[in-house]
Amino acid sequence: MNALAAIVARDVKLAFRAGGGAVPAVMFFALTILIFALAAGPDRPRLIALSIPAIWTGATLAAMLSFDRLFQDDHEDGSLDAIMETVDPLAAAVAAKALAHWLSTLLPLILAAPVLALLLNLPGEAYGPLMLSLLLGTPALSLLGALASALTLALKRASVLMTVLTAPLLTPAVIFGVSATEAGAGGDPRYGAILMILAAISLFACVLAPLAAAAAIRFNTD
Amino acid sequence: MYDLANPDRFDRFARAATPWSAAGALLLIVLGLYFALFNSPADYQQGESVRIMYVHVPAAWMALMCYSAMALSSVIGFIWKHPLADVAAKSTAPIGAAFTLLALITGSLWGKPMWGTWWAWDARLTSVLVLFFMYIGYMALWSAIEDKTRAARIAALACIVGFINVPIIKFSVDWWNSLHQPASVIRADGPTIHSSMLTPLLLMGFAYALVFTTLLFMSMRTELAERRIARLEAASRAPSQVSVT
Numbered sequence: 001m002n003a004l005a006a007i008v009a010r011d012v013k014l015a016f017r018a019g020g021g022a023v024p025a026v027m028f029f030a031l032t033i034l035i036f037a038l039a040a041g042p043d044r045p046r047l048i049a050l051s052i053p054a055i056w057t058g059a060t061l062a063a064m065l066s067f068d069r070l071f072q073d074d075h076e077d078g079s080l081d082a083i084m085e086t087v088d089p090l091a092a093a094v095a096a097k098a099l100a101h102w103l104s105t106l107l108p109l110i111l112a113a114p115v116l117a118l119l120l121n122l123p124g125e126a127y128g129p130l131m132l133s134l135l136l137g138t139p140a141l142s143l144l145g146a147l148a149s150a151l152t153l154a155l156k157r158a159s160v161l162m163t164v165l166t167a168p169l170l171t172p173a174v175i176f177g178v179s180a181t182e183a184g185a186g187g188d189p190r191y192g193a194i195l196m197i198l199a200a201i202s203l204f205a206c207v208l209a210p211l212a213a214a215a216a217i218r219f220n221t222d
Numbered sequence: 223m224y225d226l227a228n229p230d231r232f233d234r235f236a237r238a239a240t241p242w243s244a245a246g247a248l249l250l251i252v253l254g255l256y257f258a259l260f261n262s263p264a265d266y267q268q269g270e271s272v273r274i275m276y277v278h279v280p281a282a283w284m285a286l287m288c289y290s291a292m293a294l295s296s297v298i299g300f301i302w303k304h305p306l307a308d309v310a311a312k313s314t315a316p317i318g319a320a321f322t323l324l325a326l327i328t329g330s331l332w333g334k335p336m337w338g339t340w341w342a343w344d345a346r347l348t349s350v351l352v353l354f355f356m357y358i359g360y361m362a363l364w365s366a367i368e369d370k371t372r373a374a375r376i377a378a379l380a381c382i383v384g385f386i387n388v389p390i391i392k393f394s395v396d397w398w399n400s401l402h403q404p405a406s407v408i409r410a411d412g413p414t415i416h417s418s419m420l421t422p423l424l425l426m427g428f429a430y431a432l433v434f435t436t437l438l439f440m441s442m443r444t445e446l447a448e449r450r451i452a453r454l455e456a457a458s459r460a461p462s463q464v465s466v467t
Binding site for chain 1: 352355356358359362363366367372375376379380382383384386387390391393394395397398
């Protein structure tokens with residue numbers, strides 16, 4: 001348990017001290033929204049109608065951008081070998097790395113979401129559901145991103161391949177994330193049920209992704 | 223069946239079976255197309271364009287079948303580390319991707335006259351599109367990783383994860399669809415198919431399956447031969463390097 005806490009603390013610290021922290025991902029998120037808003041035009045009703053999908057798309061793309069360094073740096077400087085030697089099972093270490101990624105990249109994105117939603121004129125009653133659905137759905141993004149990162153661990157330039165691998169896996173979380181937010185904002189009675197499915201997707205990813213990622217890391221390092 | 227796990231025996235079997243499989247495919251395609259184009263009725267609603275079904279539906283079957291076969295080979299290769307299973311999975315991917323693309327293209331050609339649109343974000347269409355991307359990702363993994371054994375393990379892992387995810391993706395798109403567009407373009411309770419249409423459909427289905435086995439045998443034999451050449455080249459290079467240094 002101590003080792004896992006140490007991995008999380010180290011990764012978060014590293015992200016904020018050496019990697020510019022959450023700034024690159026949040027900037028990317030903000031710029032996606034900016035480009036989207038400029039492309040959609042100043043028509044307010046249209047922006048409002050598309051604001052929830054735009055926020056989810058921007059957050060997902062920003063998250064996808066950050067996956068390719070999840071294990072690569074550790075692999076290159078040898079700390080991944082140290083983790084493999086000391087942490088058993090390796091899947092737990094993968095989960096810790098994914099948690100650190102969520103804390104250092106996705107949590108800032110979630111915090112930035114309401115500000116960007118404000119720019120898109122998202123109605124007031126949608127902010128609660130937006131935050132809740134992002135909180136429940138984004139762990140799946142980090143976990144599946146960790147899996148894709150582990151699969152492409154040994155490759156030099158893997159970002160495009162990684163996008164191809166992750167995008168199909170991320171579709172359920174995005175679909176239910178947007179559905180939950182819209183249901184919550186519109187007072188749909190199915191809101192609770194959709195949130196539960198969203199949480200189920202994250203929990204399922206929590207079971208599947210660390211195991212598969214640990215296997216991929218072993219294959220890629222021996 | 224177990225004997226075929228030996229690459230040499232497989233090679234001999236595949237060499238003998240390929241012409242038969244190819245001839246069978248050709249015969250069934252000619253027969254199937256004859257029934258499909260000349261000896262089956264036009265649909266009372268869809269008219270002549272119903273005939274696209276005979277090239278489209280088998281392609282969609284094969285798209286799923288190939289992915290399942292790939293996943294099965296991947297599981298076998300993953301658990302028993304059998305090289306032939308890896309070769310089978312690798313060789314299945316491009317064929318499956320081609321069938322998937324064929325299903326997408328013919329589906330869209332069929333959709334235009336039937337629904338008035340080339341594309342609908344219907345659950346089935348969307349899942350097949352996602353399936354196509356999964357084939358692409360799988361093949362990209364194989365070509366990106368130099369070491370064959372490692373590529374086989376990693377690609378197998380990606381394939382299995384993708385296979386687990388196909389039903390989830392299908393389910394979520396179904397849900398998404400029911401939430402956004404209540405009136406779906408495809409009715410769930412479609413008319414049951416008449417035997418005059420079923421005959422060409424099944425003939426074409428078997429023809430596609432034989433096309434698949436023919437291509438698979440050829441592609442697996444090529445892959446096995448390539449690996450043998452690579453091994454021989456490595457073996458012949460090794461002593462000369464020793465003498466130079």
